Amino acid sequence: MLPLAYIAELWRYPVKSMRGEQVDALEVQPDGIAHDRRYAFLSSGAPAGKPRLTGRERAALLRYSASVSANGTEIRTPEGRRFQVHDPALLTYFEQHLPHGNRITLEHDPAAGPYTDVRPIAIVSTETLAILNRTFGRAVDPRRFRSNLLITFTSEANRELTGGNPDLFPEDAVAGHTLQLGATCRLRLLEKIPRCRVVTLDPDTVEPDPALMKHLDRRYGGRLGIYAAVVTSGPVQTGDAVAMASTEV
Template sequence: MSLSLGQLWRYPVKSMAGEHVDAATLTRLGVPGDRLVWVRGPEGVRTARRQYRLLGLHATLSSDGDALVNGHPWDSDEAAALVRAAAGEDAWLERAPAGHQFDILPLLVATDGAIASFGRDVRRLRPNLVINGVDGMDETTWEGATLRIGPSAIFLDSLRGRCPMTTVDPDLITRDPEVLREIGRRFGGRLALNAAVTRGGRIAVGEAVHLER
């Protein structure tokens, strides 16, 4: 099995659509620029699990490394209006405290074999890394293994239990609850792997990936 890094993603605003990148220097907090900002309401952080229209907003990084929402600075009036329309009039954007912006671990690692088995757009899974060259659902045997990409090392902790965000079509921004039921029936509710960076370093799409079990 010859593995390579097929895709690399970051999501500058939590629960919004993200962006492809060609390379990144991993740190203990994962991909730089990931989940810099989140959406809040009076009750706390709001996510696309309930406010699914947030996935229709596109978050990118500016040239100076700060988050943009549909091309607008995250702290602008324009971005604020977009977020209120998507997540409620009492929603606002706020910079996320470093280390607290992740639901589980800083990285989510998906594999091309599992994506093919899933049969739907990879964006529904919101991975940071997609590993190519994986046979079928072999990722289900990867818990506790380590990926080495260039100088970096990534510990694969556990398979990710999937949530309602997978039910949202990333282009139409419509929901289909059957998607999550299908993940439950076919994959035990789990796709892709929660992961942590144990050694930082620069990684790039196309690089060889070594799996150490």
């Protein structure tokens, strides 16, 4: 199989709405990526039917980071304090420091799978980000899009997929196909990802940039990147080849 692309970066987000961690390797499981969005927090002030924090609380959580080690999942606060995710003191800290002062509870159910909004895996290409930077007129931090896989297409594949059109996102052209990553992992590429106001928030300061969402809406129908579902699980690592699967599923 000739490579279409290579994996440039891998990311996981152990806690929903918090900063992720860049890693060299990931284990793709049948329901998604290991340690990706396996924890979430609920707020007593969230709207009925949408308990996972209010809009202001979600934005504030972007200043917290989550990482996984042999000791479990650790949370680092904006001030540099560290808590294990199951530590009751973390909930007390949230209630004192997150907006509104609502009661915060931890959600964790290993049988429920990842707490993703729609699909288990999000992919974007470096070519797509370069197009966005050019059309938007300034560089956009890739972290805004909270993707799991950042891939780089080969120049030949990019030309073939886009027909040489410099404004087309190459990953859009492989929607509906199954790709193989590394030796065993296979992902079915699904629909383009609809973006929400989270992409307007600076990953470091959470300051909003509404112009970015307006640009995405006007130019790209509010969509960037592509969702994927797991066909075959397996390990993937940075530098792995990405190819069209020999047998479509």
